[in-house]
Amino acid sequence: MSEVISTDAVIIGAGPCGLFAIFELGLLDIKCHVVDILDRAGGQCAELYPEKPIYDIPALPIVTGSELTQRLLDQAKPFHPQFHFNQMVTELIKHGDNDFELRTDGGMVFRSKIVVIAAGGGSFQPKKPPIPGIDAYEGTSVFYSVKKMETFRGKDILIVGGGDSALDWTNNLAPFARSLTLLHRRDEFRAAPDSVKKMRELVAAGKMQMKLGQVTGLTGADGILSSVQVKGNDGAAFDIQANTLLPFFGLTMKLGPVANWGLNLHENLIPVDTEKFESSTPGIFAIGDINHYPGKLKLILSGFHEAALLAQQAFRYINPGQRLLFQYTTSSTNLQKKLGVA
């Protein structure tokens, strides 16, 4: 059993609202651990539109998703948040007032006084292509991610896709596979040029094959794949012999385990009050795109406001009986010390 991490607050989701919550909680001396299913901070800003401009962040007439993320990380830095990436919170258990246990799919365990769910549209999970009958092979012959490369030693592997995941795993698994084919719908790749070059070298060296087309069907028995049917770009159908299929079609947002935490839900959103942004369970807050209240606007700026207000209530839970003095960062030496500027 892994070591339990004790903390004031666990924030689920490292998107813009989760990141700003670190700042607001930090001003009130509340220490945070942040868990996210992606491998970096930013949430949708990082995954969906890192290079696309956002025009409605107050005082930033134009900012890209990745810039906004970086600025929020800088702003939260004085409070030393601890990030845990590639982890999905699977369980949230209430043991008592201000005593929550959280567990992740990576085996991490947290014990926390309050919980902030800033999970946006839910967790990013791999897209499953709607190939007829694919369900029967999932987990035995079809995999949407690679956890241990060793699992794929000696296999006849077909990788589908043209992005970084597809190309990285093609290059990394080539030495492990008995045979490896990369299938993509066109002879252009979104992946990093270096990875594409490496893949083409492997093809030239006869270590793997690259084919153009799209999967139309699967053949196999008892969950074990034997061949994959493909429609080639010239319209001709052909088969690729493979006992392992790795489709990389990007990520999609799914509500995920949040649905199982015993919270009241409204159309897959968490209803909260507009004073404390608290869910039906005291001590569990929800901010950003995942919450719901009358008049809710799914804007990043709404999530910032929600973060500031939840922090007030979080302070009362964590410091019962203590008076909360309202202070401005412009004039309070106390706050400026916390920010490292006084």
Next chain:
Amino acid sequence: MAKITFIQHNGTEQTVDGIPGMTVMEAAIKNMVPGIDADCGGACACATCHVYVEDEWLDKVGKRAAMEEDMLDFAFDVKDSSRLSCQIKISDGLNGLRVRVPEKQF
């Protein structure tokens, strides 16, 4: 105003009013056309507003941009007529446009 017809996988047709300047995806969402998910809200970042443009309209809707071409890698069963409906701007010239909705956005 431009009339746009969405044809579902089962053949059901729904014709909606498209306002010039809007995208075909926005016209679909505004009229709750089933099968246009538009997860990313029109940022050309998800490929869940995939449609097949009927042959006679292919030239009129124009060509895919590079970013859209990249995004179509995330769609399933991509054909020559595949477009992301968030990247088709409605104009009076598209009055009568017919697009097919795939069985499933995924």
